Amino acid sequence: ANRLRYRWVSSTALIMMGSLVSKEAGHELKPVHKDVRAQSLARDWAEGLPVSRDLTNEAENLQVLALASDVLASGVELQWFKDEYFGGETKAPGPAVLVSAIGSAESKSKFKALGPLHLTCIYAMYGEQNRIKKKAEHPNGQDFVRMKVKQLEWLFDGEEGKTWEILAVDDGCPNDSKSLARAIIEQEKYSNVKVLDLEDAVKDGLPYFQERGLTAGCKQSRKGGAILYGLHHAASAPPRKVPALVMYTDSDLSTDMSLCGLLADGILVQGSSMSMGARYGQAETFLVKPPDSGAAGHPQSHFEQPNMMKIVMRHWVRVQLLPMLRGVYDTQCAFKCFRAEDVMKIINEVRGLGADFDMELLLCALSYFRNAGVPDEKLCAIAPTLFTEDFAESNFMATSDDPDKSYKTFASMTNGMCAMHERYIPTGSPEAAAAAPIVEWARDVSWETYKKMILELEKRGPTLIDHDFDFATIKGACE
Secondary structure (H helix, E strand, C coil): CHHHHCCCCCHHHHHHCCCCCCCCCCCCCCCCCCHHHHHHHHHHHHCCCCCCCCCCCHHHHHHHHHHHHHHHHCCCCHHHHHHHHCCECCECCCCHHHHHHHHHHHHHHHHHCCCCEEEEEEEEECCCCCCCCCCCCCCCCCCHHHHHHHHHHHHHCCCCCEEEEEEEEECCCCCCHHHHHHHHHHHHCCCCEEEEEHHHHHHCCCHHHHCCCCCCCCCCCCCHHHHHHHHHHHHCCCCCCCCEEEEEECCCCCCCHHHHHHHHHHHHCCCCCEEEEECCCCCCCEEECCCCCCEEECCHHHHCCCCHHHHHHHHHHHHHHCHHHCCCCCCCCCEEEEEHHHHHHHHCCCCCCCCCHHHHHHHHHHHHHHHCCCCHHHCEEEEECEEECCCCCCCCCCCCCCCCHHHHHHHHHHHHHHHHHHHHCCCCCHHHHHHHHHHHHHHCCCHHHHHHHHHHHHCCCCCCCCCCCCHHHHHHHHC
């Protein structure tokens, strides 16, 4: 019933829901090959669209999928829409909804070219008692359990031999996110959405977590434990007769699940060992900052990051301490995908459960593939995405209760990178010798010192993500 309900959500249907898509109540979706017709269609679609995004607006979230269907049905090459609405050096991108829709259309186009497959999607839940609700129930409500299902239903619609499932993993949430999610699943009668409980796995003595010191609850986990449990669960499933992929993402709607086609294409068509998204650092990445800012493309998507200098500093420290990750700018992007048969071998090497686990997971994956003889160009396919910031509930943003929250998070990640360096870089190696002064500083840097450094560096103006700091400058900013 749910598949049929959202099978063909058209622009016209969304007008009935109160969202203006075009001037008229519909338009013919005939094959089009002339720019004049394409320009007319695109103008109709763009008119009346908000500049920014509202992830709490169900109609707007569905509008992305409806417009993506219209783009595909138009008969116009996707590159034309990119050229017209992705912006450039002297041209701003189009409305964020339309930019997002073009990305979703590209994802579905690539997905349709694939053969049978199964996709397992994982996300962690902690403190999601607000975003899990509808907007009518809470101002920050995104209804993300239902909306993620709708986004995947749209991507998989009409695809024979392709199946999917969602594993929502509770990370010891004190606000009972798991019960809220289970109630929605029962109400909607979802057969392929399941809630896992990390605390149950710990209490049951799952050896994987006992080996990592998680023996008395989930307090040491900061998202990492929940995602790793989901990956462990998916990797433990019986082998399938079709290619099985496992991806993980964030619980909110910042990255649209309809983009999973890009991840599948990276592995099954491009032939990479894994795939991941990118929110900044390369062409066709877009950042949206609600409620007023639209889609900012590269490099503006970097400069407009609310934590820009912290991200630059994280990248600099990462390059110095973990040179094997040098070529990946957005290591923290929670939109990564693997073949199911590789997952257990990768996660068995991951030790951390905190906010920096994404980085270690990527490091372990790349090391595993390199050791297996995979050439560098086939290690990881990176797909640029549109990312919408969620300021209201983010763990990386300051709050009225904790204005220093972001400094604490990034300082902790700096400490974590130091621990990873000591774990993965051989003692006595040239890399270890070169990084020794930075390791000594990063190992114990407090969030108060980190904050002082960032504020001092910000006074000197914005820098590109790959800015090469002099270590003396870093130490001076801390004093």
